[in-house]
Every structure is written in structure tokens, then in C-alpha cells.
Amino acid sequence: MNYKSISAKFFARGQAEGRALVTDQSLCFWGGLDPKTGIIIETGHPLEGENITGKVLVFPRGHGSSSSSGVLLEAVRCNHAPAAIINIFCEPIIATGSIVAKALYGKSVPIAVISEEDFKSIRQDSVLRLDDEEKKITVLKKI
Amino acid sequence: MDLKLSSVDKDFLEGKKGESARIAMEVLIDLAEAYGASKLIDIKQAHIDGCTFAATGQAGLEFAEKLAEGGGKVRVPTTLNITARDIQRWKYFKVPESFSAKSAAMEKAYLEMGCIPIWTCAPYQQGNIPRFGEHIAWAESNAINFANSVLGARTARYGDFADICAALTGRTPYIEYHLTENRRGQYLFRFHGLGNKNHSTAFYAAIGYLIGKMTGNMVPVLEGIPTDITFDQLKALSAASASSGAVGLFHVIGVTPEAQTLEMAFQGKEPLTVNDVSYSDVVKTAKGLTENRTNVDLVAVGCPHFSYQEVVMTLKLLKSRKIAKGIQFWINTNQSTEFLLRKTGIWDEIQKSGARLTTDTCILNWPLDNWDFKTMMTNSGKFAHYAPAQTGLDVIFGSLKTCVETAITGLWRGNYEL
Numbered sequence: 001m002n003y004k005s006i007s008a009k010f011f012a013r014g015q016a017e018g019r020a021l022v023t024d025q026s027l028c029f030w031g032g033l034d035p036k037t038g039i040i041i042e043t044g045h046p047l048e049g050e051n052i053t054g055k056v057l058v059f060p061r062g063h064g065s066s067s068s069s070g071v072l073l074e075a076v077r078c079n080h081a082p083a084a085i086i087n088i089f090c091e092p093i094i095a096t097g098s099i100v101a102k103a104l105y106g107k108s109v110p111i112a113v114i115s116e117e118d119f120k121s122i123r124q125d126s127v128l129r130l131d132d133e134e135k136k137i138t139v140l141k142k143i
Numbered sequence: 144m145d146l147k148l149s150s151v152d153k154d155f156l157e158g159k160k161g162e163s164a165r166i167a168m169e170v171l172i173d174l175a176e177a178y179g180a181s182k183l184i185d186i187k188q189a190h191i192d193g194c195t196f197a198a199t200g201q202a203g204l205e206f207a208e209k210l211a212e213g214g215g216k217v218r219v220p221t222t223l224n225i226t227a228r229d230i231q232r233w234k235y236f237k238v239p240e241s242f243s244a245k246s247a248a249m250e251k252a253y254l255e256m257g258c259i260p261i262w263t264c265a266p267y268q269q270g271n272i273p274r275f276g277e278h279i280a281w282a283e284s285n286a287i288n289f290a291n292s293v294l295g296a297r298t299a300r301y302g303d304f305a306d307i308c309a310a311l312t313g314r315t316p317y318i319e320y321h322l323t324e325n326r327r328g329q330y331l332f333r334f335h336g337l338g339n340k341n342h343s344t345a346f347y348a349a350i351g352y353l354i355g356k357m358t359g360n361m362v363p364v365l366e367g368i369p370t371d372i373t374f375d376q377l378k379a380l381s382a383a384s385a386s387s388g389a390v391g392l393f394h395v396i397g398v399t400p401e402a403q404t405l406e407m408a409f410q411g412k413e414p415l416t417v418n419d420v421s422y423s424d425v426v427k428t429a430k431g432l433t434e435n436r437t438n439v440d441l442v443a444v445g446c447p448h449f450s451y452q453e454v455v456m457t458l459k460l461l462k463s464r465k466i467a468k469g470i471q472f473w474i475n476t477n478q479s480t481e482f483l484l485r486k487t488g489i490w491d492e493i494q495k496s497g498a499r500l501t502t503d504t505c506i507l508n509w510p511l512d513n514w515d516f517k518t519m520m521t522n523s524g525k526f527a528h529y530a531p532a533q534t535g536l537d538v539i540f541g542s543l544k545t546c547v548e549t550a551i552t553g554l555w556r557g558n559y560e561l
Contacts, residue, residue, distance in 0.1 A: 010177075011177040011178075012173075012177065026359075026388075026389065028386075030198055030529075031507070031528075031529040031532040031533045032532065035200060036200075041532045042532050043531040043532050061359070061360055061389060062389060063355070063386075063387070063388050063389040064284060064385065064386050064387075064388075064389065064528075065198075065284050065385075065386070065529075066192040066282040066283050066284050066287070066300070066301060066302050066303055066306075067192060067193075067195065067198035067199065067302075067303055068302060068303075069193070069199075069302030069303040069304055069305070070193055070195075070198045070199030070200070070202070070203045070302075070303035070304070071198065071199070071200075073199065073202040073203065073206070073303075073304070074199060074200035074201065074202040074203065076202065077200070077201060077202040077205070078200075078202075089360050090177075091300060091302075091360075091389060092174060092178065092299055092300055092301060092302060092305060092318070092319065093300055093301070093302030094302070095174060095177050095178075095302075096170070096174060096301070096302040096303070096304055096305040097302060097303075097304075099170050099173040099174060099177075100170055100206060100304045102173075103166055103169055103170055103173075104202070104205065104206050104209065105202075
């Protein structure tokens with residue numbers, strides 16, 4: 001079977017696999033994510049109440065507080081980080097959380113950046129595999 | 144583009160300047176490579192956001208302690224953002240003891256690394272003022288926005304930890320707003336009918352909120368903003384646009400240093416997007432930040448931290464009246480401002496009204512569980528944005544004048560006057 005693959009640029013290295021949790025809205029982890037549970041808490045956000053633990057979190061870009069790096073790192077420590085992140089534009093604030101997780105805990109959350117067109121093709125709950133060495137995302141199960 | 148490291152960078156990376164500096168350089172190189180930087184550059188100074196226990200939690204504390212224990216010392220003047228408690232009065236503000244102890248450990252780690260404890264989210268009003276064009280590494284979204292836009296210094300939108308890594312090495316990736324071409328305006332907001340009325344700070348917070356929502360990751364340019372906009376109002380605009388959006392640099396025509404004209408702001412090019420905004424659009428944004436409530440338990444102002452002048456304005460609006468029984472009125476500021484307010488007796492007058500000043504932190508950063516609050520009022524776009532998720536409170540947004548009037552009576556009368 002031929003899987004669809006999407007070419008990607010990686011802002012944090014690594015391989016991961018997981019079910020896609022998709023939003024077309026930007027996200028701020030500080031005040032947006034509870035790192036102790038992995039639940040999105042931003043009031044009124046389309047993903048409010050969803051758990052990101054182990055998911056491939058797909059959102060166009062970050063916004064807001066510098067503390068989002070800190071919240072992502074704390075989520076890694078608490079084992080409630082996403083398996084990976086896919087953005088159209090990756091803010092340094094998001095990337096730093098993952099880079100420091102690798103330096104401090106030896107675990108990182110791969111972050112892939114893809115085109116807007118490819119971003120729109122990713123369906124909720126599809127299963128994705130990210131590989132920084134092949135610089136691509138493979139859609140293992142399409143919904 | 145390949146990243147070229149200097150011999151100094153290589154010394155850091157090889158651990159010749161200590162283990163903490165090695166870790167810091169490793170993080171900076173990862174960041175530089177991710178963003179395709181050609182080199183690292185020297186910074187003149189840094190501002191650290193990663194020192195707030197509430198935000199970064201145990202992981203942030205472990206990182207800070209690892210760097211401090213590894214002998215990390217800052218190599219450029221480095222100021223500290225807020226911590227997670229009022230250092231002098233945490234008991235009064237009912238901060239849980241265990242939480243206070245964690246915060247104290249975080250404070251200790253950053254002090255050991257040689258940082259300057261101004262404990263404020265508005266370093267630019269507390270002595271840390273970079274000059275025009277200077278490369279700096281700042282974190283804290285409002286401060287980044289203010290430094291780039293109002294002061295014309297150059298920083299990327301750094302997150303927690305990139306800040307201390309830059310401070311420990313005096314180096315940072317040459318990315319984002321460090322480069323002249325990335326400072327070019329892209330999105331033109333044409334404001335109509337604002338006139339030269341004496342707008343409140345909350346009015347400018349609403350403008351910030353509106354542009355933050357619409358800009359995405361472009362650089363916004365604001366035309367038609369009254370040129371009498373004050374330092375404190377630019378502070379409110381910076382904070383709100385970096386909360387609702389990802390704005391790290393904006394230009395106000397005729398006001399900010401890189402935007403004396405439209406041509407300057409757009410570096411001679413055309414805007415990618417143009418949008419017309421009216422007075423009523425701004426008022427609509429303010430209304431959108433407000434829940435339909437009448438009883439207020441907490442009035443919180445000072446996000447970003449109130450300046451000396453803003454405390455004076457609050458006192459004038461109080462007109463010797465007292466805050467209603469059962470209402471808390473908290474002014475968030477810093478210890479340097481407190482020192483001056485005590486010198487001039489303004490501190491005592493504020494206390495007499497029943498209002499309280501809290502320093503070193505803000506209400507978004509320590510648990511309010513020991514207070515029985517349901518609804519808060521604020522004149523800050525940033526508080527209004529983050530408070531529902533961070534504190535669980537409903538929010539009413541309005542001008543400082545309306546905040547004071549509400550605190551005197553305990554009732555908000557549906558006044559949207561900005």
C-alpha cells in the first residue's frame with residue numbers, strides 16, 4: 001500500500017507517530033494547556049477540553065506568552081506532551097520548549113513545519129508518522 | 144544556509160567555559176539551525192521570563208537549578224521578569240506555603256547566576272532600557288514587543304530558557320527581528336475617527352487586542368493613532384497584541400522610531416494586507432472581552448506592572464473614597480516603584496483607600512484558590528485574555544476610571560466607556 005507523504009522542515013528533531021489532533025486556530029500553551037493533565041484549557045478554543053497527550057498536535061502557529069516554552073517543557077516532564085507538533089509557522093517560543101526538553105530530559109517533541117496547502121489536507125484523527133531524517137510526514141491512516 | 148560558529152561559540156560548545164555555558168550553547172545552536180541562522184551575534188543585555196515558577200513548573204526549576212549548580216553566570220547585564228509570589232507579602236495574599244517555597248528556590252537559582260532582581264514584566268520602566276538598534280535577548284511577550292516597537296531595540300520573540308541561554312553566553316541566533324528585512328511592516332491597519340480625544344489606556348489595550356487577533360505572524364503597521372499616545376498606553380498596546388496574537392514588533396506611524404512615515408515602516412515596499420478600523424470596531428473588541436456580570440469581587444490592574452504615574456492616576460480617580468467592603472482592589476507593580484511610592488506618601492494614601500499594592504508578580508501567577516473570587520474587573524487586555532483560563536474567573540474589561548468606580552460600589556453598571 002502506498003502511503004501519502006508530506007515533505008516537512010523540522011524545527012525540533014526526532015521521530016514520532018500518533019493520531020492527529022487538528023485545529024485551524026493558533027494556540028498559546030501558557031493559559032492554554034494544563035501540563036499536568038495534557039488538557040487544553042483556553043476558554044473558547046476549538047480544542048478546549050481535548051487531551052493532547054501522545055497526539056500529533058496540528059495547529060497553524062503559536063501566539064501569546066513567552067511562557068509557552070516552559071509549559072511545553074513541564075508537559076514533557078509530566079508525560080503529558082504531544083507526540084509531535086505540526087505547524088505552518090513555528091515560533092521560537094514553541095521550538096525552545098522542545099529543544100530544552102532534549103537537553104534536560106533527553107526527550108524531545110519533534111516539530112515539523114509544512115505548507116498551508118498540506119496543512120489543510122490533514123484530517124482529524126488520521127494517523128501520522130514524522131521522521132526528521134527523511135524530512136517527511138507519512139499519513140498511515142486516512143480518515 | 145549553514146550556521147558558522149565563531150571560535151568563542153566553539154569554546155562554549157566544547158565546555159571550555161563551564162558545563163552550564165556548554166548546555167546553553169547547545170540550545171542556542173539547535174535554535175539557530177532550526178531557523179536557518181547564518182551566525183550567532185553578541186547581545187548587549189538580556190531579560191529573563193523563565194524565572195516564574197507558576198509558568199514553567201518543576202521542569203523550569205530543575206533547568207534553572209541545573210544551570211546554577213553547573214556554575215552558570217550571566218555574561219551580560221540580565222534582568223528578571225516577575226516571580227510567582229509577592230516576595231514580601233505572600234502570606235497576606237494567601238499564597239500556599241509549599242508554592243512559595245518552590246518560587247523561592249527558583250528565585251535563588253536565577254540570583255546565583257548573577258541576574259538583577261527587578262522582578263517586573265515591564266523592565267523598560269525599571270531601568271533596563273536598551274538603546275535604538277541594540278541587539279538584546281528578551282523574553283516576556285509584552286516586553287519583547289515594547290523593546291522592538293517602541294524602543295527600536297532588536298530581539299526575537301524568545302521563549303523561556305532561550306533567554307537564560309543567551310545571557311549565559313552573551314550570544315544569540317541571528318534570526319527574526321534581529322534582521323532589518325524582517326522588521327519591515329506587512330499588514331497596514333488604517334484607523335479612522337479616533338481623533339485626538341483623551342483615550343484611556345484600556346482603549347489602546349483594545350486596539351492591541353484587535354490587531355493581535357488579525358495580524359497572524361505579519362508585522363502590523365498602525366496609521367491614524369493619535370500621536371499623544373503615552374508610554375503607558377504603548378505598554379498596554381504591546382501587551383494586548385502579544386496576548387491575542389503573536390505580535391513581537393509593530394509600527395505606529397509618527398510615533399515609533401522606525402515608522403516616522405509609511406515609507407519607513409514598509410521599507411519602501413507595499414503592504415501585503417490593508418484593513419480599515421473604526422472607533423466602533425475598537426469598542427466592539429472591548430465589549431467582546433467582557434462577560435455579562437454585575438457583581439465584582441476583585442479589581443486587578445497593573446498588567447503589565449503599573450508605573451509610578453499610573454498609581455498616581457489611580458489615587459486621583461479614587462478622590463479619597465474607600466473601596467467597597469468585600470471587594471479587593473489590587474495594583475500589581477514592582478518593588479522599585481513601591482520604594483518611590485513610600486517616599487512620597489502615595490503608598491499610605493492607597494492603603495487608606497483599602498486598595499492594596501502587590502509587587503514582584505501578578506495575579507495570573509499564583510493560585511487564588513484561598514480567595515473566594517468569581518468575577519474580576521481589569522483595564523488590562525492581557526489580564527482579560529488570560530484570566531479566565533489561568534484563574535477561572537469571569538472578566539469585565541473597562542477603563543481605569545470604570546474599574547475605580549466599580550470598586551467603590553462593588554457593582555459594574557454596564558459602562559463600556561473607554
